[in-house]
Amino acid sequence: MKGTARNERKRRYENSAYFYVAAILLLVALIVVFPIGYTVYISLTNMNLYHWFDFEFIGIGNYIRAFSQANSEFLSSLGLTILWTIANMVLITLVSLVLAVLLNVKGFKGRNVYKTLLMFPWAVPSYVSILLWRIGIFNGEFGLLGDIARALGSDSFYILQSYWGAFFASLLVNVWLSYPFTMTMMDGALQSIDQSLYEAARLDGAGFWRTTFNVSLPEIVPIVAPSLLMTAFMQFKQFDVVYLLTLQKGAQTGAGLQTIITYAHTTAFESNNYGLSSAISTIIFMLIALLFSRFAYREAKEGRN
Amino acid sequence: MxxxxxxxxxxxxxxxxxxxxxxxxxxxxxxxxxxxxxxxxxxxxxxxxxxxxxxxxxxYLHIFTELDFGTWLGNSLILSIATVLVTVIPSAFAAYAFATMSFRGKRVLLFLLLILNAFPQVLTMTALFALLRNTHLLNTRIALILVYSGSNSIFAFFNLKGYFASIPSSISEAATIDGATRPEILFKVVLPLARPAIIVTSILVFINCWNEYLFASTFLTGKDLYTLASGLYALQSNNLARNWPQFAAASLFISLPVLIVFFLMQRYMVSGLTAGGVKE
Known part of the structure; x- marks a missing residue:
């Protein structure tokens, strides 16, 4: 009796598992966890350009500074990040939904060709396409927008230099980068709908719109909801678009557009205020852990086996 | 009518x-x-x-004659291949353990890995910079390979775990009855069955490294260590006003292999991404 209980436990818990997971845990501890811990530590010091090596422990001063009125940049970047996430999600969802529904119009022949062409923004490395947008389209002197402005008889047009100009330009590029993924997900979900549902709707005399709203949408929402949630999170921590369009070191356009992530980065690598930057990073870590822990907890529980 | x-x-x-x-x-x-x-x-x-x-x-000719394109290409290849090796092997071992074995602390570790995977690595750049400086690893390839491996290993782990879990346990059980040990099952049964997933994951990790410009241009500042991505990035920030056609040619040339791979693996990309729950 006792023996079987022990065997049972032995069957359930295998110590050799630790051997298999050791390497990745070491890697993650060294490259991911330790730097996060070090970031928290730096956030409690006055490390900056003048105190690279001889920095001192200053307690929560950097956190007070991040939230203080005098340094409203952090709070405004937080507000912008929320606006950015919402605006992107509304546009990405709309664009990809319309495209996916139209791709699935019954009997439409061009479906595969158009779908492939529409995937290009996803396929091109994103830093390359962001730079192509910046130089080829938005640049006032030799970009397409400048050309169009001049052809219409106006002056060269520097959209990336104003705050809202840069916001809408970044929004456009980000939607352009993101819609292929959600469109593909929605297309896959639409393809998986049982055809008999459409037959039934047609027999009931439902047209394209009624079928779309009463059959297609309710069917795909549960399927695409997780990838939409993931997409929303991607927008929240998006860095490359705003950074490459307006904030590159030595090539800032002066728009002053900052999301929390770009703000944390420029505070460190432009203003060289590593302590403040690390405090902001720590706040973002806590935000993400808070937002994400429920989901992670559920996943971890399900992933038991 | x-x-x-x-x-x-x-x-x-x-x-x-x-x-x-x-x-x-x-x-x-x-x-x-x-x-x-x-x-x-x-x-x-x-x-x-x-x-x-x-x-x-x-x-297109000038990117090879006027720029150090060959060197950049070589550096990108070295970094990406080394990262794939350092990333995928530990991830495959861990994914196997998490998918098929029970052990104490499994759920906690899974929870932590999920949370860590959500943290943007760019936020730890200051800390990584300071650490690499203190260990005299700045401007070495090892530094970048380690940095890339850290973030990509969690991504690869979740990708592979989903696939390993989908392999019916009856196959491993049959092998156990035949007297196979754990390592034998892993190397002779599970890994050969999981080959498509390992290939796809390796390619995704490879592309992630191939496309990374920010860490590459911050941690490897020597011109002879430029990758295609950091070289192109430097090109547009220094040299661009002089030659935008050349930049366009270089951009398209660098994108071409990624484009080809993308469309070859399109089907797997979508399923791999949903299984892993991550788009890097």
Missing amino acids: ELRKTARKALKFGSLHLLFIAVCFIALVPIIYALAISFSGTTNLTGGIFAITDFTFDN
Whole structure:
């Protein structure tokens, strides 16, 4: 009796598992966890350009500074990040939904060709396409927008230099980068709908719109909801678009557009205020852990086996 | 009556085609524009696309003769291949354990890995910079391989775990009855079965490294250590005003292998991404 209980436990818990997971845990501890811990530590010091090596422990001063009125940049970047996430999600969802529904119009022949062409923004490395947008389209002197402005008889047009100009330009590029993924997900979900549902709707005399709203949408929402949630999170921590369009070191356009992530980065690598930057990073870590822990907890529980 | 129906159908599909042609054109504008510029013989294009006069392949030749493109390509290959090795092997071991074995602390570790995977690595750049400086690893390839492996290993782990879990446990059980040990099952049964997932994961990790510019240009500042991504990034920030057609040519040339791989693996990308729950 006792023996079987022990065997049972032995069957359930295998110590050799630790051997298999050791390497990745070491890697993650060294490259991911330790730097996060070090970031928290730096956030409690006055490390900056003048105190690279001889920095001192200053307690929560950097956190007070991040939230203080005098340094409203952090709070405004937080507000912008929320606006950015919402605006992107509304546009990405709309664009990809319309495209996916139209791709699935019954009997439409061009479906595969158009779908492939529409995937290009996803396929091109994103830093390359962001730079192509910046130089080829938005640049006032030799970009397409400048050309169009001049052809219409106006002056060269520097959209990336104003705050809202840069916001809408970044929004456009980000939607352009993101819609292929959600469109593909929605297309896959639409393809998986049982055809008999459409037959039934047609027999009931439902047209394209009624079928779309009463059959297609309710069917795909549960399927695409997780990838939409993931997409929303991607927008929240998006860095490359705003950074490459307006904030590159030595090539800032002066728009002053900052999301929390770009703000944390420029505070460190432009203003060289590593302590403040690390405090902001720590706040973002806590935000993400808070937002994400429920989901992670559920996943971890399900992933038991 | 029949005729009117056909006409209505033609109108419906005709307008759909027109709409999609317009949408595809808009979606491809930056790429088409770069393609056009890359064949332009005039440099310093104020006046943009309307100023193109000569057609030439020189810009594509010049990225090899005027830039250190060969060196960049070699560096990108070294870094990406090394990262794939350092990333995928530990991830595959761990994914196997998490998918098929029970052990104390499994759920906690899974929870932590999920949370860590959500943290943007760019936020730890200061800490990584300080750590690498203190260990005298700045401006070495090892530094970058380690940094890439850290973030990519969690991504690869979740990708592979999903696949390993989908392999029926009856196969491993049959092997156990035949007297196979754990390592034997892993190497002779599970890994061969999981080959497609391992290949796809390796390619995704490879592309992640191939496309990474920020850490590469911050941690490897020596010109001889530039990768394609950091080289291109430096090119547009220093040299661009002088030669935008050359930049367009270099951009498209660097994107081409990624494009080919993407469309070859399109099907796997989507399922791999949903299984892993991550798009890097």
